[in-house]
Amino acid sequence: MRYQDCAGSLDTVRKILKVNHAGEFGAVNIYRAQILVSKFFRRRYVPMLQNFMADETRHLNIFWTEIQKRHGVRCKSYWLCGVGGWAMGAISALFGKAGMMACTWAVESVVVHHLKEQLIYLNQQRDCGVYDAVKFILEDEENHRDIGYAEGGGNIFYLPFRFMISAFTEIVIRLGMR
Numbered sequence: 001m002r003y004q005d006c007a008g009s010l011d012t013v014r015k016i017l018k019v020n021h022a023g024e025f026g027a028v029n030i031y032r033a034q035i036l037v038s039k040f041f042r043r044r045y046v047p048m049l050q051n052f053m054a055d056e057t058r059h060l061n062i063f064w065t066e067i068q069k070r071h072g073v074r075c076k077s078y079w080l081c082g083v084g085g086w087a088m089g090a091i092s093a094l095f096g097k098a099g100m101m102a103c104t105w106a107v108e109s110v111v112v113h114h115l116k117e118q119l120i121y122l123n124q125q126r127d128c129g130v131y132d133a134v135k136f137i138l139e140d141e142e143n144h145r146d147i148g149y150a151e152g153g154g155n156i157f158y159l160p161f162r163f164m165i166s167a168f169t170e171i172v173i174r175l176g177m178r
């Protein structure tokens, strides 16, 4: 999806910020649910998931700070992202490690694609603050995506599951940018 100027009360930069902020809340809740389930069934994955969640919490705070600086708003989809993320995290965790990693790989692949597109737009706008924030966070998300793949997220049996998660993520981002 190409990012471009839009008409309306909220400019594209503020829209990007609110969508990304809501997405990070979704990500925090994916890992929150996965940690909860893993504490019962797969304790050895808890430290890795806690590292992911710490990254997502940092991203959430960075975007919220940028929103406040620009008198932006919280996305209408904020709570939907939270509940949807928690549900995806819980369901994926019931499938075990490959399920959790398939979830991470699917979500982060979509997110990385969008962040890269956002950087092209933000570079044109010469908005250094938001550009730097997105660039910094992109590195973490690429790392999450690659770990998800390396740890078994590419398992062929999870193709339909990954497809559903990618579609949900894509739809939420596009709805938020409208």
Ligand SMILES: [Fe+2]
Residues within 6 Å of the ligand: 024, 027, 055, 056, 059, 137, 141
């Ligand atoms: Fe994140």
Ligand SMILES: [Fe+2]
Residues within 6 Å of the ligand: 027, 055, 056, 108, 140, 141, 144
């Ligand atoms: Fe992430």
